[in-house]
Amino acid sequence: MEQTANPISLDTATQRLAEGVLAGRRRALSKAITLVENTREDRRRQANQLVSYLLPRSGTATRIGISGTPGVGKSTFIEAFGLFLIERGLRVAVLAVDPSSKISGGSILGDKVRMEQLARRNEAFIRPSPSAGTLGGVTRRTRETMMLCEAAGFDVILIETVGVGQSETAVADMVDFFTVLLLPNAGDEIQGIKKGIIEVADLLVINKADGEFRDAAKRARRHYANAVNLFRPKNPHWKTPVVCASGLGGEGIDTVWESAGKHRALLEEHGLFEKLRRQQRQRWFQQALEDSLLERFQAHPEVARKLPELRNAIGQGQMSPHHAAANLIGLFMGDPQQN
Structure with missing residues (x-):
């Protein structure tokens, strides 16, 4: 992103926090992310100023979303992928979203335990966050968190999504390369395809393709490769590849990174990469607008x-839901005609 003079003026504490993030200090980055996740009005204003101040220093990282149903091995795959990238001199941030309980509101937040080797590396930063019931497989502040990690100098941002439901495809709106992990022994592979996710995937990975599942993974790859031909590609210049990999054994991890590189090169060749980034920023604005309006409405x-x-x-x-909604909007707008 082109560097310009920053018009945002920060107070002393926020300025110090911003400088810590830009220096790549992990403690400062963690504090900044905690700030943007805070729901207090005064903290929200401070977070908005911090994000706007750091925004011109972000945008250079490769953003990769990784999705898949629970049990497909996302955490194991991401750890292997992250270690692979670090060995190639890259710094990796993992934004891992844990599903929040609808009953207690709590979440496990155990990704640092599941990615123990990666968590010990200085070149990696793992931030688990609760989804808090947000649709799309991501948290309400995932975009801000991703931007802060970019400002802190991380080269690759991996977003591990919750992995429940087709609404999870929302993550595809905020990343450059959307990867879907699939199981090799899920029964009738074609019947099991989630059309909404497959249509927005840039890469399909048959994970756990090792040991006794190796042959099953090869069969699944052929099935999915044939199925991809039935869907209209989201990018006419890119046909979604289907590859086999093993997060546990490390096989095929290089192919995943190679595919991400080819995809970005293709977008840049056709002048589509900056267009994609502009669309990401516009969707960020739309989501922020909807969230702000809903918060003000409910308050x-x-x-x-x-x-x-x-x-x-x-x-x-x-009473019908539409009638009730009109009633509330009338109260909010001060318009008795809506009641």
């Missing part, structure tokens, strides 16, 4: 007072 005192009553009315079948 409105009249809306907060009326909301439980309308929820009950809907649950009892006494």
